[in-house]
Amino acid sequence: ASRPKRPLPPGMHVPVLRLDGDSRPRLGPPSTAKSAEHPWKVYATWSNTVGPLVTLGTSSRPIVVINTTEAVTDLLEKRSHFSCKPRWPMAELLGRQKNVGFQYYGERLKRSRRVLHNALNTTAIGTTWKGLLNSQSVALLQAFLRSPDTFYTDVGGNIEALVVLFTYGKKPDAQYTSMAREVMHQTGIALQPGRWAVNFYPARKSSVVMYVPAWFPGAGFQRWAQDAKAAFYRLTREPFYHVKKELSQGNAPLSFVRNALEESGQTPEEEDIIMSAAGSLFSAGTDTITTAVLTAILLLTRHPEVQARAYEEIKTVVGTDRLPEMHDRASLPYIDCVIQEIHRFNPAIPLVTHANSEEDEYLGYRIPKKTWIMANVWAMLHDANDYHDPEEFNPDRFLPGGTGPARDPRTLIYGFGRRLCPGMHLANAYLFLVVARTIAIFELLPPIEDGITKMPPLDFAVGLLSYVRKSAFVECFRF
Ligand code: HEM
Known part of the structure; x- marks a missing residue:
């Protein structure tokens, strides 16, 4: 006789909170979430009552939120069948399922990740890309000097240039960046749980809905997706073929695509893997690092005492007649604590999405095959058991001594298991250079008006990324 089915993890019997750009979540539970704006905070509150796993959505289409470091380690790190990604029919319609971050776990993903790892491992970052990281971080300081008023957009522009220079060996032009931003925006819309009915049909039904002709009344999402798909294809193909042509003419500048084509792009299939891996980097690498840099600027402005101490460390170790270099990193432990605390305070991707390719059980609960899993990284980094007074910005918590340093947030913010972010070493190196x-x-200073200091507020957006909102931040900022 078969065993009775175990229950799903405790559910809140509420629809999924929508991640709607800047707006408040549309749907909330009756009481707890009234004042909380960010879904990750709401889920953390629920988790305090019901345990590490919380189920959202319906029992036929559950979404399981993992809220503790222990549970995420047990499931996403130790059990390899949790390294899949959910089926996103809308992303498929946009032609984005080949994008590394959306791919199901399998042979193609492994090969894409290998190509990326060859270019983005620690050795390559310290040698091949050292010059690029150096020049882009200096370019950002120069932009700050030229016009402190436009720092918010300058940070984004500098990082877009970093990622496109890395990927294709040349700076993006205005047309490329505006198209890339548009595609990212469209993808963000496509991935909002609950926005498109097609994402939430069971797989069998959705394949019917997906192939309704675009002109069919009610199939508005299809028409919208057709345009978005065309833009995405152009963005992925044009710069790739440009590098390929340059390579055949012997004048391709250093880039990920050039190196990868030289090393492994011998067959059409290998070429396609390189092309789509390259096409994944703009969306994966730009807004994430930008969020971390803007969070750093915001928190340092709010904490002059932290700035002063970090500056003292640089003055003592590096001196005042040169800039900090990558080789100074190990000798600047306080700067490292500051960077860790920036990531902890506002992890760029607060909810990391995975899916399981096999049914499993955990803590007596059943997790059906292909469940949409969200790892609540924000909750883990604000767990008072691991981080005393989690609402406080306090880099000291990472200093050795006492009960030892708190867990390094970089073991959580870059994701889990076989999907760990391949760009983490590039991000860590650039962040060190820019922050130091x-x-x-x-000296980052808030403005003083009529003798009153106007501190920039902690204002993080609700979305796939918890980026620093521009509004009040830009008005009250000066060097
Ligand atoms: C502070 C900066 C960054 C953060 C916080 C970050 C975080 C993440 C996270 C959370 C994931 C999902 C991991 C998972 O599913 O478990 C991811 C995936 C990914 N990241 Fe990053 N990332 C950053 C920068 C970058 C950069 C600079 C690049 C490339 C130049 C990059 C490329 C990728 C790619 C290709 C994936 C997909 C990997 C896969 O699905 O197998 N990331 N990143």
């Missing part, structure tokens, strides 16, 4: 060099050269 900014502190070495500038």
